[in-house]
Amino acid sequence: MSGLPAQPAVRHVRVLAAPPVRPAPLDLGDPAGAAGAVRLTDRYVERDGRPWFPVMGEYHFSRDEPEQWETELRKMRSGGVGVVATYLLWILHEEDRGHVRWDGACDVRRFVRTAGRVGLDVVLRIGPWAHGETRNGGFPDWLQALPVAHRTNDPAYVDLVRGWYTAIAEQVRDLMHPGGPVVGIQVDNELYDQPEHLATLRDLAEEAGLRVPLWLATGWGGAELPPGRVLPVYAGYSDGFWEESSTGWPEFGATHYVFSTVRDDLTVGADLRDGPATARAADTAADGAADPWPFATCELGGGMQVAYHRRPLVDADDVAALALTKLGSGSAWQGYYLYHGSTQVLGERSTTQESHATGYPNDLPLRDYDFWAPLGSAGQQRPHFHALRRQHLFLQAFGADLATYPVVLPPGGASGDDVRWSVRGDGERGYLFVNNHQPAAAPLADVDGVRFDVDLGDHRVTVPVAPGTLRAGVAAAWPLRQPFGTVPALTVPAQPITSLETPDGPVVLFAATDGIDVELQIEGVPAAAVSGATTRQEGALVIATPDAAPGLAAEVVVGGTTLVFLPPDLADAVWKGTIGGRESLVLWRGSGWFDGDSFRVEADAADRTIDVLPGLVPGGPAAVPGEGSRFTRYAVPGEEVTRPLPAPRFDAVVAPVRTGGSAGRLSAPADADFAALTPVRVPVPDDVFADAERVLLRLDWTGDAMRVHAGETLIADQFWSGRAFDVDLTPHREQIAAEGLWLRAFAWSPAAGVHVDPRVRPAGEAPVLEVRSASVRVVRTRALR
Known part of the structure; x- marks a missing residue:
């Protein structure tokens, strides 16, 4: 038998009908029937009666120039972020006791109103202890020195917090949802053993007039949280500056590249916990699949800070693959820390960063808090800004369905196969997730003969049609029997990016998967209704292979819907926003953002082209020959900028x-x-x-x-x-x-x-x-x- 070809491994799961959705057992959410009501189910966040898949990015207003806020917030929104999270660092606002500042970079009201004008919701992380690599977690030195039991229900400490929260409320209480952009508030941060105090903090904030539908608290490290009062939010980093200098790739990193329903990471913040707390965290870690509320994150590592002793070098693909793995593990809320880098503030009395001089285990830079985030501290758009945008556009277009789908892991779970995969589905349709990426310290290899069988109720889906090679570095989500425009059900080993309604019918963009042929399995449509592809009939399925290689010319028209398959690098160049009053798709490989009613591009030394659907109004850049039939290509002249x-x-x-x-x-x-x-x-x-x-x-x-x-x-x-x-x-x-x-x-x-x-x-x-x-x-x- 040695001369026979190797048979592909059988990779099979059965996806049953999803159980009924129930309200989450949390004292959160707007009243039923309220306009734009935000509510929680046991599986996802709901807004205005529909599933809502929040994408949240951290950006610290007080660590940037106020003149840059609007531009940077517009970049975030153009990157597919819908919620901006931000710390209020008490030490910056009240360095001297009794002198609370809301001017300049401390003007939280101006920041929140700017975010709302740009179209972003806001989550305020009001502390009082915030962390953010800030000395004393952001406590002013005068507060840190007081003889009170910090971060407890000590009445003397609670009274001080009441004053801080009241000062915040005076700035933003009229900007709460509904009617304002603030949809959520996080109290404290990384507090593991004071559930009663977290409940008190929420009470204090509400008494001050801070009333929101969503109350959050960090749940990692096995944190004990007040029952029913907060939604736990979680973290996941590919590396950590808090590890020892002798550590290579930290052991915890691998857990975030494997599909799993375990939500907690016991290592985040562990360097600031004492032994008993760490032991308690290990005892209380549990499988998040049992939690009757959505899996929400607030600190998926958008990069990583450096400390003097340890300086991680996170790659863009590390960030993108980690984020996609969380989607395939059941995330219903993607939150990044940091999404926008910043600069540590030099206070009037001292620096504000963590340091050995102030009793911390790590020496951090005095100013640098860039974090190698998707958006740098000076607004630089990094490769993972573009890679994540591809995912975020997918969530904008299709996340409402994805959020409703439970996770099904293959038999054996994380260790049962040489391919890392999962399915989110409801017994009729779903998405198959694959991840074959890990950081360079422990890279994964190509896997040949990859094919999956998924039973969705009475339907068996085999994808890809022919076994293919899953290349090292690939991370993707493939639709299983999903509807797109006039296509009743499509299965294809390519990731949906976004869609656009046009007078000529819907246009849907997909990212091809490196090493896997684009073969469409179409249900409910005759082969005669498919053009731009070679077709064959297999039972009730039409199998279609695009006539062109992935690119703008790879158009497959099914009925009145145009499906366009792009190579991975071009998929990262897709943008969606408003130009000239019309919702538009843009393919632009450079830096840019939607600025009100236009798409603003950064000049570059090289001449470039931009593809737009629908076309730009006359009088702008010159149209030039392009590819495919749907987009119009324009020349964008370059200029020397370096x-x-x-x-x-x-x-x-x-x-x-x-x-x-x-x-x-x-x-x-x-x-x-x-x-x-x-x-x-x-x-x-x-x-x-x-x-x-x-x-x-x-x-x-x-x-x-x-x-x-x-x-x-x-x-x-x-x-x-x-x-x-x-x-x-x-x-x-x-x-x-x-x-x-x-x-x-x-x-x-x-x-x-x-x-x-x-x-x-x-x-x-x-x-x-x-x-x-x-x-x-x-x-x-x-x-x-």
Whole structure:
């Protein structure tokens, strides 16, 4: 028998009819019948009587320039985010007792109203203890020093919190849902053993006038929560700066790339818990499938912060695959931390970041809180911004159905197969999820002969039609007997992206799966009604293979519906929003966002094309020949936006090796260490700021730690992790012109024991401090209508 070809593994699940949906046993939600009512079932969030699949991104208003809020919020919405979550960091608002600030970057009212105008809902994370890598969790120093039992129902502490919540309510109580954008409030953060206190916090907030349908509390670490009073929200990170420098890829990371109904992650925040709490968390961790409320997340890692001792290098595909795995594990609410990077605030009295000097286990940068988020601290759109947008558009278009589907795992669960997969369905139709991606420290291999059998009630679906190769790195969701436009039921190994109603019928975009042929299984339509494909009849099914390879020309028309199959890279270029008063689809590979009634694109050195459906109004860019029949292609002329600068040169000085903090980990160089270095000036031409929306300094470098000063003012810093260093110079233009831009940096020392990803770690035993290139990028945009 050795000469016979290997038979594909049998991968089979049976999906039964979904049980009836019931109200969640939580004291949450708007009254039944209220306009736009937000309510909770045992499976999903409901809005205005329909399933609602929230996509939430964290963006800290107080850690950015108020002048940038609206643009950045519009970018978030253009990325498919519908809810913005934000901390109120008490230390920034009341650094001195009795002097509560709501001006400038602390103006929460302005931020919430801006979010509402942009079209975003808001979740306020009001603390009082917030974390966010803020010293004392955001407690002002005066509060931290008081002889009260912090984060308990100590009456003296509760009275202080009452004052804080009242101050917040005076700013935003009239902006609560319904009628306002604030749909939810999270009380405290990572509080594991004080359920009565969490209930008290909700009471205090409601007494102050903060009344919302959704009350949230972080549930990870086996947290004890007040019964019925809050919805637990969960986390999932691909790596963690809180691990030891000797740790490679943390063990917990793998759990987030395997489909599972376990919601909790005991490791997030574990470095700030004591032993008994950690042990209790392990005892109380449970399978989330038993929870009679939706699986909601608030901290899916949009990237990862770096600490001095440990500097993770998360890839874009790590973030996208983790997010998709949570969808296939039953998530009904995708929340990212951070979705938009930010900058730590220098207080009037001290810095605000966690550090060894303030008793924390980790030394964090003074300013850098970029997190390598999908949107960087200076608004940069990173590859995972685009990859996640593909998922978010899918949820906007099809999430209302997905949210209703329970999860079915294959026999054996996470360890039962060499392919990671799950199904969400209801006995008639559903989605099959596959994930064959893990971070570079533990990559997965191609899997040949992949095919799945799914019994949906009386229907057996086999997908793909012929066994295919599941490529390493693939993460996808495939529709099983789903309706699209006039197509009654479609099964295809390609991920739906979004759809658009047009006068010529619906257009639905799909992302092809690398290594798997696009073969459509169509039910309820005769082969004669299918064009743009080679067809054959197999029983009640029409099997159709597009005539063109994936791309805009891969159009399969079924009845009056056009199905377009795109390669993965082009699928990440899909946008959906309003242009010229019309809902539109855009294919644009660069940075951009919907700005009211236009699509705004960032200028680039290269000439590019943009494809739009429906076409733009006359008088804009010139139309050029394109692909397919539905989109119109336009030329977008490029312009030079990057100016090279002389690469700074440094002496390779190694930082002193010290340990400190509560865990005895490596400590960052101190202020005095940096002050002893010879500063190097970066010549920034004054004319780069002319007509610029932003000016970003980029340093491609290798070293240990760097600080950037405008004159004597520290404006940015970075612990090197293999990434380029981007610095927004725009807010400091006048100071740079008057006092110059200066760098101080320490060399990478292989002997120091700092963890840096092996893919970028310098070889050899000599210290390294090198800036390979320096440039300024001038950000300008143009509006397309």
